Amino acid sequence: MTRTSLTRRRLVVAAGTLTAALAGCAGGTDDAAEPTSTATPTEQSVALTDPAPIPEDASCAVCNMMPAKFPDYNAQLTVEVGDRAFFCSSGCLAAYYVDPGNFEPSHEGATFAGLWVHDHETKELIDARSAWFVRETNAERVDDPMQRNPLPFAAESDAQAYVAEYDDLSESDILRLTDFDMDLATFYRGRFFE
Template structure:
């Protein structure tokens, strides 16, 4: 069961990036987990009508975005206002579209192997060195093939 979330008028419920925080009962539309239990991994898709879907990591957010027919029936990409992910080092919400993602590291998220978001190239490069990252990707480079490989603990080279 997916619990709908709408944007609160209370500024304390918003992140600096402008996406709402999930409430305790909001569940990830991809896996059913409760993102509020994993604050360092939260990703959010915010629609123009105020509806928000929350995820327990970037990997599930990308699965949702790449298969909206399955996970967001009736919703459209052009209705999305903001997409936020939690930056690994700052643990602050950043723009998912401009973030860089590291795949194949020794850091596991709530759903296992995940894409680890970073604000900039410097942080992403440092993370790759420190955590044995295998691949650096932009938002546009993430594919369903890659996400399914992560689920299997694999990292496709290209």
């Protein structure tokens, strides 16, 4: 092949690539940039209002532990802008829920599309917004990650039964997700707040 035909071939390939790129850009009339997502292909195929399988390489958005290693305790949430965060436990989710901007500055003041935790007894994944949480303060009673977490229950009666087992717990230790505040978040994960 001569030098001239090689140069022409390169020009044709370059022109074809440029034409394809311009055609892709001309496809829409909206000048707004498309949001980028850090979600894996599996996560992208799951609606923000549904939990996703936890990737083996995902790290907890609060403590950096590996949530996939704790299938009976891990948790997750989605932010309406399209992000998904994974946690090793309900305590890390609670800390993030109270102050998401502390852990991900772009999530300051975020609105959550979904939040999920594992029921303490059944280990089933449940919606954290409808769960009942026991403010467990004794790490020796529970063998879960980080050793101190609010205990989620799908049914209020299960939370009440748990509280009734211990003299140091009372009905006032049963909370809803909306009751979580900075005092609770720092009690469970204080060392992760700046």
